[in-house]
Amino acid sequence: MSKVLLIDNQSMTRFATRVLLEREDYEVAGETDSGVEGLSLARSLRPDLVILDIAIPKLDGLEVLGRLSAMDSNLKLLVLTSLPASLYANRCLQAGATGYLSKQEPAVSLISAVRSVLSGYSLFPSTVYLPVSNQPGERNDNQLLDSLSDRELAVLQNLASGKNNKEIAEQLFISHKTVSTYKSRLMDKLKTRNQVDLIDFARRYALPTT
Incomplete structure (x- = not known):
């Protein structure tokens, strides 16, 4: 058995x-x-x-x-x-x-x-x-998400669920400062201006909340 x-x-x-x-x-x-x-x-x-x-x-x-x-x-x-x-x-x-x-x-x-x-x-x-199709000089939103590390994607998912920095830090066993660093990286990689845009991006792609 x-x-x-x-x-x-x-x-x-x-x-x-x-x-x-x-x-x-x-x-x-x-x-x-x-x-x-x-x-x-x-x-x-x-x-x-x-x-x-x-x-x-x-x-x-x-x-x-x-x-x-x-x-x-x-x-x-x-x-x-x-x-x-x-x-x-x-x-x-x-x-x-x-x-x-x-x-x-x-x-x-x-x-x-x-x-x-x-x-x-x-x-x-x-x-x-299946390979991801790609147009020279362009990166679609799915490719932007694919460029994220596993930890960056986890932070993005927690942001989408409405968690603050302290809650995300506790969830992922990282420091408050590290969460802020990840948020900055996410805004840079996903071409968003602020946290509100980050959350909108995550919800647009139906990232479930935890």
């Missing part, structure tokens, strides 16, 4: 996922709403599969994904999230994820995804493997 660890800050999602998995005879060995605790549980429980949402508190989800991947090369990592695949699927692939699935998909898709990744297959949206 394959052991599964759940990392998601939404208790209802964890409950529903647990019910689905146990119905299919998978063992849910543990669950948590925190990336920090998730890393600890992965070390102690040694699951076969981790199902995680990268929009989690206390440690950037992409960083958690990368650490889990480095911890055990045989560990299967399935990202189950509401974050847009167009912005995050490729980043998750690069961080070591085995699969990426939207929470909007039906329950049967989750079970199918679990079976696939545990059988050694990768599962990502087809757009992850």
Whole structure:
């Protein structure tokens, strides 16, 4: 029986996922709403599969994904999230994820995804493997977003959710001053004039709030 660890800050999602998995005879060995605790549980429980949402508190989800991947090369990592695949699927692939699935998909898709990744297959949206078209001298908004680092994207997402500098610092385990530095970088990279423009930019591309 394959052991599964759940990392998601939404208790209802964890409950529903647990019910689905146990119905299919998978063992849910543990669950948590925190990336920090998730890393600890992965070390102690040694699951076969981790199902995680990268929009989690206390440690950037992409960083958690990368650490889990480095911890055990045989560990299967399935990202189950509401974050847009167009912005995050490729980043998750690069961080070591085995699969990426939207929470909007039906329950049967989750079970199918679990079976696939545990059988050694990768599962990502087809757009992850497509090159981005580019016109000489031009950078569209999607390319601007692609130019952001994982941490810059996390700061932008938190800004979109209405968090202030102190709250973002606590969420990402960085200093208040570092948040201000990231905001300046974001305004420069995204060609925006101020924080209001940054938030408008994020919401225009449907960056979910945490």
